[in-house]
Amino acid sequence: MDRNVDISLTVNGEKITSRVEARTNLVDFLRYEVGLTGSHVGCEHGVCGACTLRVDGRIVRGCLMAAAQADGADVWTIEGVTETGEIRALQEAFVERNALQCGFCTPGMLLTLAELMERKPDASRDQIREYISGNFCRCTGYQAIVDAVEIARKKGASA
Amino acid sequence: MKPAPYGYARAATLDDVFALLAEHGEDAKILAGGQSLMATLNMRLSEPEILIDINRIDGLSGIEDTGDAIRIGAMTRHVDIEESGVIATHAPLIAAAMAHIAHPAIRNRGTFGGSIAFADPAAELPACAVALDAVMHVTGKGGTRDVPAAQFFQGLYETAIGAGEILTAVSVPKISAGWKSGFMELARRHGDYAIIGLCAHVQFDGRQFGDARLVFLNAGDRPVSAPRTAALLNGQGWSEELSEKISASLKDELDPPDDLNADGPMRKHLAGVLVKRTLSPMAEA
Numbered sequence: 001m002d003r004n005v006d007i008s009l010t011v012n013g014e015k016i017t018s019r020v021e022a023r024t025n026l027v028d029f030l031r032y033e034v035g036l037t038g039s040h041v042g043c044e045h046g047v048c049g050a051c052t053l054r055v056d057g058r059i060v061r062g063c064l065m066a067a068a069q070a071d072g073a074d075v076w077t078i079e080g081v082t083e084t085g086e087i088r089a090l091q092e093a094f095v096e097r098n099a100l101q102c103g104f105c106t107p108g109m110l111l112t113l114a115e116l117m118e119r120k121p122d123a124s125r126d127q128i129r130e131y132i133s134g135n136f137c138r139c140t141g142y143q144a145i146v147d148a149v150e151i152a153r154k155k156g157a158s159a
Numbered sequence: 160m161k162p163a164p165y166g167y168a169r170a171a172t173l174d175d176v177f178a179l180l181a182e183h184g185e186d187a188k189i190l191a192g193g194q195s196l197m198a199t200l201n202m203r204l205s206e207p208e209i210l211i212d213i214n215r216i217d218g219l220s221g222i223e224d225t226g227d228a229i230r231i232g233a234m235t236r237h238v239d240i241e242e243s244g245v246i247a248t249h250a251p252l253i254a255a256a257m258a259h260i261a262h263p264a265i266r267n268r269g270t271f272g273g274s275i276a277f278a279d280p281a282a283e284l285p286a287c288a289v290a291l292d293a294v295m296h297v298t299g300k301g302g303t304r305d306v307p308a309a310q311f312f313q314g315l316y317e318t319a320i321g322a323g324e325i326l327t328a329v330s331v332p333k334i335s336a337g338w339k340s341g342f343m344e345l346a347r348r349h350g351d352y353a354i355i356g357l358c359a360h361v362q363f364d365g366r367q368f369g370d371a372r373l374v375f376l377n378a379g380d381r382p383v384s385a386p387r388t389a390a391l392l393n394g395q396g397w398s399e400e401l402s403e404k405i406s407a408s409l410k411d412e413l414d415p416p417d418d419l420n421a422d423g424p425m426r427k428h429l430a431g432v433l434v435k436r437t438l439s440p441m442a443e444a
Contacts, residue, residue, distance in 0.1 A: 045202055
């Protein structure tokens with residue numbers, strides 16, 4: 001049986017063709033094959049959210065999706081959305097509010113919160129917390145992160 | 160951890176799936192949303208020889224009004240059910256349960272059929288299916304057979320899906336006039352597996368209960384119905400006295416397991432708490 005799979009996908013807007021081992025998950029593929037190390041690998045069983053990626057417009061766990069399944073997909077990582085400037089207001093608010101310490105959870109947090117701001121722009125603080133319930137931060141706690149969303153939203157509204 | 164090596168086959172049609180299942184038998188696993196399976200593989204709790212990816216098969220997803228029921232394709236993602244007006248109107252129990260299923264990134268990828276077919280007793284959707292008398296459409300090479308939810312779940316991760324078959328859709332009867340649904344679960348962190356949870360599907364005559372279904376998740380090796388306790392509701396209005404009676408009855412009727420999160424007696428106690436918290440606002444609304 002062939003344990004390797006040919007894939008062709010778009011990563012941060014760039015076409016990529018590769019041959020991957022079937023068992024390679026998407027986040028490992030991006031880190032080791034594509035060299036995009038912004039997405040982190042934490043628990044490897046879908047609990048911590050550090051590996052959050054955007055696939056075909058929606059956030060997913062990078063550790064719970066095989067790279068082989070991403071054939072034909074449109075994948076965005078923290079590097080991509082940083083470069084396009086899409087989440088700049090949120091990133092600036094994270095800095096302003098000290099919403100990170102070690103930074104390990106931050107890429108996943110940002111991608112999750114970017115989806116929240118798009119899909120639930122009027123989310124209350126409770127709803128923001130609920131949305132990031134699948135993203136663990138072990139340093140700062142979540143208060144400053146929720147604050148950062150509110151700051152970014154205000155700036156977005158006045159921009 | 161990293162999973163053990165496995166092969167991967169992308170099925171384009173159901174016939175591909177049946178051929179692959181015939182070839183590999185029990186060494187094959189069906190890959191739907193993968194939100195339970197991939198975690199299991201990563202932890203090496205399971206080492207299949209091959210994954211059969213059914214994500215690209217046409218016609219396996221979608222929410223369809225079929226008159227008396229809503230037909231949900233097995234590959235319909237949780238997020239699409241969460242956002243569906245049809246589900247909110249006709250299957251409010253499922254709509255209420257969705258927010259409790261893990262976290263947004265997992266609901267974006269996880270599937271309705273995958274959750275049902277995996278048959279984790281701590282999962283929300285199997286209990287909803289039993290409470291609502293859903294019908295599972297199980298397809299094999301010879302055609303599709305319909306299995307009532309009450310007979311579908313046969314034990315820990317065990318279902319009526321036979322060798323060479325897959326779950327292709329689930330039909331959920333529309334809620335009838337006069338019925339209300341409530342869902343509640345207790346978890347240490349929002350989105351985690353529940354310590355115990357409740358699906359309540361109840362008929363009302365004004366403020367009085369009629370027929371009622373009480374089905375618990377994570378109270379046994381499969382969804383656990385409590386028909387004797389549910390029968391106590393018939394003809395009653397909500398009262399503290401009834402609440403006490405229900406709690407006592409649940410302690411007798413349920414036999415939940417011990418685990419790291421809670422022991423059996425604690426789960427029994429929480430079952431009563433859940434019924435009270437779910438039914439009392441339903442009765443007053």
